[in-house]
Every structure is written in C-alpha cells, then in structure tokens.
Amino acid sequence: MPNALLVVMDGLGDRGKETPLSKAQTPNLDKIIPSSSVGLLYTLGPGQLPGSDTAHLALFGYDPHEYYRGRGPFEALGAGVDLRSGDVSFRANLCTIDDKMIILDRRAGRADYGMNKIYATLDGIKIEDVSIRAIHTVEHRGAVVFCGPGLSAAVTNTDPHETNQPVAQAKAADKSGEKIARIMNGFTQKVHELLKDHPANKERIAKGLKPANMAVLRGAGLFEKVPSLQDRFGLKAICIAGGALYKGVAKFVGMDVIEVPGATGTAATDLAQKANAAIDAAGKYDLIFTHIKGTDSSGHDGNFDGKCKMIEKIDADFFSRVIGKFDTIIITGDHSTPVSAKRHTADPAPILFWNAACRPDGRNKFTEVNCAGGSLGQLTGTQLLHFILDHLEKEHMFGE
Amino acid sequence: MPNALLVVMDGLGDRGKETPLSKAQTPNLDKIIPSSSVGLLYTLGPGQLPGSDTAHLALFGYDPHEYYRGRGPFEALGAGVDLRSGDVSFRANLCTIDDKMIILDRRAGRADYGMNKIYATLDGIKIEDVSIRAIHTVEHRGAVVFCGPGLSAAVTNTDPHETNQPVAQAKAADKSGEKIARIMNGFTQKVHELLKDHPANKERIAKGLKPANMAVLRGAGLFEKVPSLQDRFGLKAICIAGGALYKGVAKFVGMDVIEVPGATGTAATDLAQKANAAIDAAGKYDLIFTHIKGTDSSGHDGNFDGKCKMIEKIDADFFSRVIGKFDTIIITGDHSTPVSAKRHTADPAPILFWNAACRPDGRNKFTEVNCAGGSLGQLTGTQLLHFILDHLEKEHMFGE
Numbered sequence: 135m136p137n138a139l140l141v142v143m144d145g146l147g148d149r150g151k152e153t154p155l156s157k158a159q160t161p162n163l164d165k166i167i168p169s170s171s172v173g174l175l176y177t178l179g180p181g182q183l184p185g186s187d188t189a190h191l192a193l194f195g196y197d198p199h200e201y202y203r204g205r206g207p208f209e210a211l212g213a214g215v216d217l218r219s220g221d222v223s224f225r226a227n228l229c230t231i232d233d234k235m236i237i238l239d240r241r242a243g244r245a246d247y248g249m250n251k252i253y254a255t256l257d258g259i260k261i262e263d264v265s266i267r268a269i270h271t272v273e274h275r276g277a278v279v280f281c282g283p284g285l286s287a288a289v290t291n292t293d294p295h296e297t298n299q300p301v302a303q304a305k306a307a308d309k310s311g312e313k314i315a316r317i318m319n320g321f322t323q324k325v326h327e328l329l330k331d332h333p334a335n336k337e338r339i340a341k342g343l344k345p346a347n348m349a350v351l352r353g354a355g356l357f358e359k360v361p362s363l364q365d366r367f368g369l370k371a372i373c374i375a376g377g378a379l380y381k382g383v384a385k386f387v388g389m390d391v392i393e394v395p396g397a398t399g400t401a402a403t404d405l406a407q408k409a410n411a412a413i414d415a416a417g418k419y420d421l422i423f424t425h426i427k428g429t430d431s432s433g434h435d436g437n438f439d440g441k442c443k444m445i446e447k448i449d450a451d452f453f454s455r456v457i458g459k460f461d462t463i464i465i466t467g468d469h470s471t472p473v474s475a476k477r478h479t480a481d482p483a484p485i486l487f488w489n490a491a492c493r494p495d496g497r498n499k500f501t502e503v504n505c506a507g508g509s510l511g512q513l514t515g516t517q518l519l520h521f522i523l524d525h526l527e528k529e530h531m532f533g534e
Numbered sequence: 535m536p537n538a539l540l541v542v543m544d545g546l547g548d549r550g551k552e553t554p555l556s557k558a559q560t561p562n563l564d565k566i567i568p569s570s571s572v573g574l575l576y577t578l579g580p581g582q583l584p585g586s587d588t589a590h591l592a593l594f595g596y597d598p599h600e601y602y603r604g605r606g607p608f609e610a611l612g613a614g615v616d617l618r619s620g621d622v623s624f625r626a627n628l629c630t631i632d633d634k635m636i637i638l639d640r641r642a643g644r645a646d647y648g649m650n651k652i653y654a655t656l657d658g659i660k661i662e663d664v665s666i667r668a669i670h671t672v673e674h675r676g677a678v679v680f681c682g683p684g685l686s687a688a689v690t691n692t693d694p695h696e697t698n699q700p701v702a703q704a705k706a707a708d709k710s711g712e713k714i715a716r717i718m719n720g721f722t723q724k725v726h727e728l729l730k731d732h733p734a735n736k737e738r739i740a741k742g743l744k745p746a747n748m749a750v751l752r753g754a755g756l757f758e759k760v761p762s763l764q765d766r767f768g769l770k771a772i773c774i775a776g777g778a779l780y781k782g783v784a785k786f787v788g789m790d791v792i793e794v795p796g797a798t799g800t801a802a803t804d805l806a807q808k809a810n811a812a813i814d815a816a817g818k819y820d821l822i823f824t825h826i827k828g829t830d831s832s833g834h835d836g837n838f839d840g841k842c843k844m845i846e847k848i849d850a851d852f853f854s855r856v857i858g859k860f861d862t863i864i865i866t867g868d869h870s871t872p873v874s875a876k877r878h879t880a881d882p883a884p885i886l887f888w889n890a891a892c893r894p895d896g897r898n899k900f901t902e903v904n905c906a907g908g909s910l911g912q913l914t915g916t917q918l919l920h921f922i923l924d925h926l927e928k929e930h931m932f933g934e
Binding site: 149150151153174176178179180181182183184185186187188189191198202205353472474475478479480481482502503506507511512 | 569891892893894895896906907908909911912913914916917918919920921923924929930931932933934
C-alpha cells in the first residue's frame with residue numbers, strides 16, 4: 135500500500151532575507167527539492183496565529199474550531215492517561231510555596247528529584263465523587279485529571295502564572311463550572327496537607343533543592359472522544375515524537391504512538407533512531423508522522439545559529455536515512471517561530487511535497503520565499519491532510 | 535510600540551499587459567519593493583465584487599457578511615452625525631423636481647450654492663415621534679437620519695435613480711418597514727413644502743442655477759453599535775481620509791478620524807499634508823490608515839493617464855515622505871477599478887508588505903502581476919488585518 139511520511143519541523147518558518155532554513159547546509163533536502171511541489175502552509179488559516187496543539191489538530195485533519203477543547207487533555211493523553219468522555223484534564227506544575235500559600239518558585243527549581251514520587255502520592259486522591267489522576271511527565275511538569283460526573287472545563291486556573299502570588303482560587307466561569315471549581319480548591323488544600331511534610335520533600339531540602347510542595351493547574355479541557363483517523367478516512371497512522379503534547383494530539387485522533395529510545399523532544403534527540411522507527415513503520419502504516427521539536431525551541435530562544443544547526447542535524451541524521459524509503463514525503467512546520475520574534479507568528483510555514491508523480495516546481499533550495507508561488511499554492515492544515523489522503527488513494531470523491 | 539501604516543489607493547488594481555501601476559514612474563516604491571513581501575488581496579474573498587463600504591469593513595477586520603447594514607450609516611457617521619442604535623440613515627441627493635414631483639435633475643446641477651442652508655432647513659423636521667437629521671456633505675450630497683422608536687431599514691428608496699421619473703414612494707419591504715416608509719413619504723411632502731419657495735432656491739434661480747427643491751433618499755441602513763478595534767484587538771487606530779464614506783466606516787469601527795487640511799477625496803488632494811498627518815500619528819497609534827481616492831475616480835472615468843499620473847503623484851508627494859518613518863508599511867487597494875471596465879471588478883488588488891523582518895520576495899516593481907506568487911499568497915481583507923495585528927504583536931494565539 136502507498137505510504138506517506140509527514141515530517142513536522144516544529145516552528146520551522148522564519149522571517150527575513152536570510153533565514154535558518156535558507157542558510158542551513160542541507161545536502162539531502164537539496165537532492166529532492168527540485169523534483170518536489172512546494173507551497174505555503176497557513177495551518178489554521180491565513181492571518182491566524184497557531185498554538186502547538188491547534189496546529190497539530192489541523193495538520194491531522196481536525197478543524198480546531200470544531201475539535202479543540204483546551205490543552206489539558208492532550209497533555210494527559212501524552213502522559214499515558216486513558217481518558218474517558220467527561221474527564222477534565224489540566225497541565226500541572228509542582229511548585230514551591232511558603233506557609234501562606236504564596237508561590238516562591240513556579241517550577242520548584244525544575245530539578246525533578248523525587249517528583250515522580252510526589253505525583254504518585256497525589257495520584258488517586260478522591261474528593262466527593264471525583265477521582266483524581268496525577269501523572270509526572272518531565273521536570274516539574276505533569277498532568278492532573280478529574281474523573282467524575284457533572285464536571286466541566288468552565289473554570290479558571292489555580293496557576294497564577296507569576297511568583298509572589300498566592301495559589302489562585304479556582305472560579306467557575308459559568309454555572310457548569312461550579313463543581314469542578316469546588317473540587318479543584320479542595321485539591322489545593324489536600325495537596326498542601328500531603329506535600330508539606332512529604333518524605334521526598336525532606337530529601338529535596340536535605341539536598342539543597344526547593345521543596346515541591348504544591349501543584350498548580352492550568353489549561354482545563356473536557357475530553358470527548360472523537361471519531362478516529364481510521365473512522366473518518368480509513369487512515370492507519372503512527373506518531374513518532376518526543377514531546378508529550380504531540381503524542382497526546384496523535385492519540386486524540388487515534389494514531390498509534392510508539393516510544394523511540396532517545397526521542398527526547400529536545401535538540402539532543404536521537405534522530406537516527408527516529409528515522410529507523412519511521413522506516414520500520416513504512417510497511418505497516420499509511421501515514422507516518424514524525425515530530426521534531428528542536429527548531430521551535432531555537433526560535434523561541436532567538437538562536438539563529440541553533441535553529442540553523444538543528445536543521446542541518448535533521449538533514450544529516452534524519453533526511454539522509456528516510457529519503458527514498460517512502461512513496462510520499464511531506465516536510466513542513468506547524469507554524470513559524472522566527473528567531474527575530476521569539477514566539478509563534480502568523481507567517482506561513484514552507485511545505486515540500488515529494489513523490490514520484492508530483493508536479494515538480496524545480497526550486498533549487500527549500501526556503502520560505504522559494505515555497506511562495508509553488509504548485510501547492512497556500513493550504514490550511516486540514517486541506518494539506520486531504521491532499522495527502524488523495525495521494526494515499528483514500529480521499530473520497532465528492533460527486534461522481 | 536510598533537506601528538503600521540496601511541495605505542489604501544482606492545481601486546488600485548487594473549487589468550491588461552500594461553497597467554497604470556506598471557507604467558507609472560514610482561522611484562520611491564521602487565526602493566522598498568525588492569525588500570517587501572507581496573501578494574494578492576481579495577478584499578471580500580476570491581471572485582467577490584466589493585463595494586467601497588464593504589471593502590473597507592473587511593480591511594478593518596469586520597466581516598461585511600456579519601457587520602454590513604447598508605451604506606447610509608457610514609455616510610451619516612462620515613458627515614459627523616453621532617448615531618445611536620436604532621437610527622436609520624440614508625444617503626441623500628438634493629434634486630430638481632417640477633410641480634408634479636417629476637425629477638428633472640437628480641443633482642440639481644451639482645452646484646452647491648445655498649445647499650448647506652437647504653440641508654439646515656431640513657435638519658430637525660419631526661414627523662410623529664421621529665426626529666430627522668439632515669447634514670450637507672459635498673455638492674448636492676448629504677446624509678439624512680431618522681431617529682425614533684420602531685424603525686427598520688426594510689424599505690425602498692425614494693430616489694428613483696433616473697430623471698423624468700416621479701420621486702418614488704417609499705415602500706416597506708416587510709412588516710418591520712411600515713413605519714419608516716410612512717415617515718419617509720411624510721418627509722417627501724414636508725420637504726416639498728419647505729423647499730418650493732425657499733429663499734436659497736430663489737437665489738439659485740436668480741443666479742441661473744436649478745432649484746434644489748427635493749431631497750431623495752437611498753442606501754437605508756440601521757445603525758447598531760459594534761465592538762471597536764480597541765475592544766476586539768486592543769488596536770489604537772486613526773483614519774486619514776478625505777471622503778466621508780471612508781471616515782464613516784472608520785468611525786463605525788472606532789478609529790479616531792482627523793481632518794487634514796487639503797484632504798479633499800479628489801485627485802487634487804494635498805498628499806504632502808496627508809503624509810505629514812500620518813507621520814504625526816506614528817508615535818500615538820498602532821495602525822495609521824490612509825485613504826487616497828484619486829486612483830478609483832480615474833478608473834471609473836476610464837482615464838488610464840489620469841490613474842497613472844495619480845499613482846505618480848502619490849509616489850512623489852506621499853511615499854517619498856512616509857517611507858522610513860513606520861515599522862511596517864502596507865500598500866494596497868480596496869478592490870480593482872480597471873480603466874477598461876470603468877467599474878469595480880472582482881480582480882484582486884496587489885499588496886506590498888514591508889518591514890525590516892518580512893520575507894523579501896525580491897520583485898523589482900510593484901505591479902499586479904509581480905504580486906502574484908508572492909510570500910503573502912492571497913489574502914482576504916480580514917486575513918490581512920490579522921496578519922498586520924500579528925506584526926503589531928496584538929494577534930491572539932488560538933491554542934497554546
């Protein structure tokens with residue numbers, strides 16, 4: 135069966151006359167670009183500024199205006215929680231508070247010593263008829279899920295997003311949020327009792343680390359199961375990613391998610407392992423989605439050379455291995471994270487679309503400006519997915 | 535704070551191998567075009583034919599399918615009337631009728647001698663519980679506003695749009711329009727009584743001018759206050775324009791509107807004054823909108839040389855002054871008014887988008903054809919506004 139490899143270099147697009155992509159030495163991309171179709175990807179739509187979660191929903195063919203319910207569920211799914219409809223999920227930070235519940239460090243110094251034990255202590259708390267799951271991911275981060283009847287995500291965060299502020303009271307945004315707000319505030323009290331003298335915190339203090347004595351919550355999202363890629367398009371898809379968020383969005387749409395040793399979601403990620411995992415999946419899946427985070431992180435840091443080197447590393451360690459091993463290869467970004475802006479922007483991402491039968495635009499280098507005016511024109515994320523489906527012979531004809 | 539200058543050269547786009555824009559000598563535009571991003575603007579959407587009012591609503595980020603309620607309110611706002619929700623506004627012409635209410639000249643010969651006094655006589659008429667405002671703008675034109683309870687814009691015009699026709703009876707388009715239709719027909723009678731022997735008309739006749747002895751109405755629109763650019767986007771914006779319509783749309787969306795001496799909305803407008811006003815506003819506003827009408831008027835007249843000369847005048851008197859004075863400069867049209875068509879057409883307008891961090895498309899001249907295939911792709915008016923908001927760091931991320 136025909137297959138397609140979709141590679142998302144997170145935050146790939148940039149601005150300016152010379153960009154990390156235009157400067158990077160990419161001998162492997164250079165081989166396929168002349169015989170590729172090119173275009174511009176406005177993931178959500180022209181002029182819209184995508185988050186990482188909404189951008190990936192769109193790339194997977196799920197219009198975020200219809201399907202997005204907040205980030206929490208993706209974090210929880212990515213952390214391995216098996217969500218059920220009605221569960222309300224949050225991103226959690228373990229943080230350091232003083233006796234008066236004032237936040238001294240929103241990340242408890244980031245050091246994750248003992249944090250898995252602390253999350254394990256919080257996992258299984260029950261308040262009224264609501265069971266609470268708490269799962270550690272990386273450093274201070276985790277996912278917290280409230281499971282019970284009558285919950286909604288119409289509630290404010292307990293994370294005040296600033297230090298020297300008290301842990302925030304959760305407040306209902308409307309009547310439907312009253313129960314979850316009450317449970318969240320009960321959770322804050324319970325966490326305070328459980329963590330203030332927790333053995334892991336005694337050990338942290340003995341080691342000179344800040345105690346991780348509170349968990350604050352943000353990004354509420356109500357989970358509702360949606361039809362999978364298989365249900366909607368007959369598409370068998372797999373996700374190869376380091377970051378929990380991307381795995382979470384992939385699970386949400388029904389992709390298989392594999393853990394690849396050395397796929398860390400950082401610049402140090404082992405791209406040869408990811409390439410090998412993608413190649414292994416080639417005979418078993420229609421769509422092989424690979425996410426590479428390092429380009430975005432360098433963009434956020436304003437690090438031109440770092441972004442450029444990350445692109446060169448991807449070319450050397452990943453594209454060198456995968457080119458020639460798939461029927462179709464699509465290379466793009468989920469959005470732009472220009473080093474001059476240090477944030478996501480509404481600039482489109484470049485797209486390279488290669489297969490033996492595509493319309494070759496004859497560009498000599500894969501750059502933002504060279505992708506303008508190409509055979510793909512400009513596409514949204516969901517449009518690109520349907521274009522890929524068509525090449526996989528899975529797009530339904532409208533009419534006859 | 536970063537700022538953006540949005541210059542609309544009305545009806546800029548044209549058709550054919552050589553266009554006024556491709557022929558015009560524009561040394562100032564030529565300096566910035568190579569380092570600009572380019573694209574095509576379909577103000578309302580591809581294939582849609584924009585009016586001046588709907589095009590500007592879209593450019594300001596207000597989808598006209600949602601916000602447009604007829605032209606009248608924009609004319610009234612532009613004429614300086616302070617509208618309240620529920621007011622019904624019209625564009626008005628003073629015209630010449632005979633004893634049998636047959637229209638002999640829809641513009642009373644255009645000569646505006648005494649017309650301000652005539653509008654002043656009509657201003658303040660009261661019929662039933664409805665107060666009527668009548669404001670002179672230019673030549674025979676003005677705005678007439680009906681203020682009172684239970685009015686709607688579901689009514690036909692009293693302007694028959696032809697000579698040798700009687701002043702039309704206003705007719706309700708549905709039940710909601712019955713009251714306004716009755717008031718409008720009462721207004722026609724009242725105007726007839728007040729103007730047939732009006733001193734200004736006696737003077738006009740003595741001077742050999744046609745009497746301006748009737749006011750006919752068109753373009754009914756019900757005013758409803760909408761959230762401002764500040765409310766919706768935190769955007770502080772100012773409008774520099776000669777024409778009442780453009781000022782009216784700007785007021786509708788909450789822009790500040792300044793009067794610039796010599797800004798006439800005609801080919802004779804003083805563009806140096808407009809440039810200076812724009813530069814003065816640069817430190818005080820996020821978005822400085824400047825409207826220049828002359829290009830459209832030449833298009834309607836089928837005057838290739840006039841349109842070409844107007845573009846050259848804008849380059850020499852306006853762009854020479856503003857280039858280098860703003861962080862971002864966007865130059866476009868609200869639609870195309872090709873000289874061969876002498877009307878608005880659905881052809882897209884070219885866009886030039888310059889700032890220090892944009893993706894330079896390296897074009898050597900700002901023309902319709904050179905803007906195709908550029909880094910901006912094709913945008914609608916509202917999409918362009920969001921793209922500008924992103925550069926002003928005011929676009930909200932959807933997702934996280």
